[in-house]
Amino acid sequence: MFRPRRILAWVACLGAVVSPAPASRPDEVIVSVASSLSDVMAEIAGEYQRTTGVTVVVNAGGSNALARQIVNGAPADLFISADAAQMDVVEHAGLVEPGTRRDLLSNQLVIVVPKGGRAMRGPRDLVATEIRRIAMADPSAVPSGVYARGYLEQQGLWPGVKDRVVPTGTVRAALQAVASGNADAGIVFATDARTMPAVVVAYAIPREQTPGIVYPMALVHRARLSPAARAFHAHLTSPAARDIFVRAGFFVLGDRR
């Protein structure tokens, strides 16, 4: 069937992709968020669109990959990273809108095993011989993997675990590797584990034993920052958004920086 409007929409998309400085539409906000936020942001975006009519496009991925996308000019209005290091990458590139960076959330690491897999009493069981593959986000760059490595190093377990690590591009890919049974265990955020019925939390890593987990958010500095982006940035610290974050298992931080 011939649908001129649809064709126009596609042409507009093409234009948005090809044009050098993509100006976002006034009723659309593009947010790049750490993959651990994919479900919760989709929920917040849906709610927000229902109440305000503003479309929030959620681009979820590994924070490191998102940071590099933004530095290379990807169209994003708002960035939420799962660690400070990746937000620093964007900030050092001069792409953080002054005064908009704040630590929004925190999280907790958990050790997960496939449902029906082997029980685990503690992190020391990770070095048991039966555990041949441990999935985690790339410990050299992807936030949850960097945190996991920091924890394991502090516990003196990293040398024993290192050679069994299956590094993934996002925390969700690590979760999936455990859910499919192709990894014997994995380290992911507690909020990730809750989204996946096929995995069981074998051990919740005490928060005080991990490096401080923070999710900084900031508006991305652009030539014309849309009011819609500012409004959505403010909305994320509202009680409504806070409720959704808390229900998903995140710790909401209040401090501003």
Next chain:
Amino acid sequence: MSSDLWHITAFTLAVATLATALVSVPAIVLAWVLARRTFYGKALVETIASLPLVMPPVATGVFLLWTVGRRSAIGRALATMGVEIIFTWKAVVLAMAVMGFPLLVRTARAGFEQVNRRYEEMAATLGARPSRIFLTVSLPLASRSLVAGALLAFSRALGEFGATVMVAGSIPGKTLTLPVAIYTLTETGRDEDAAMLMIVALVIAFIAVAASNALQSRRTHG
């Protein structure tokens, strides 16, 4: 270039060679069968043999993950024998082999079809059995196409990305291949290392193209 990058290069060349070697016999036999025989369901076999060429590599990877993953029947059977595939170098070989297979089949088939049937028929009238005709007449006459096909399959294997990341992941020192390394190095901000591997890929590509051109010019002059 650091030892890591050398290791990645050597590993990739080794697994791509192994994958090409593994598929060569079945692919060449299938190519001959498709070129010389008619049978019920031939079109279906042809289609299936071409699928990895046409499907998105990631989709092929997901299919392999479901077929040989630990939860699958095959995966479980292999596990009882102590064989594991997913997230090991074997998965890299598997992905490369599956992706290279159709290229070898197609090129070899075209080669067999160019062999004059009369030579094969003469051998038959002289009393040679089909297997002997295949080995002493068809195979030598089609050899250049077979080598060209193997080279294509090898090149495809070297560049394999989509299926590899699905079934083998990107474990440094274990399953990390050159194209996947270029991707992860770029993603993690190690642009210089990624550039080094790009140069390595370029050099290998030059050698592969030169080799295939040499084969082709021999074909036209000889």
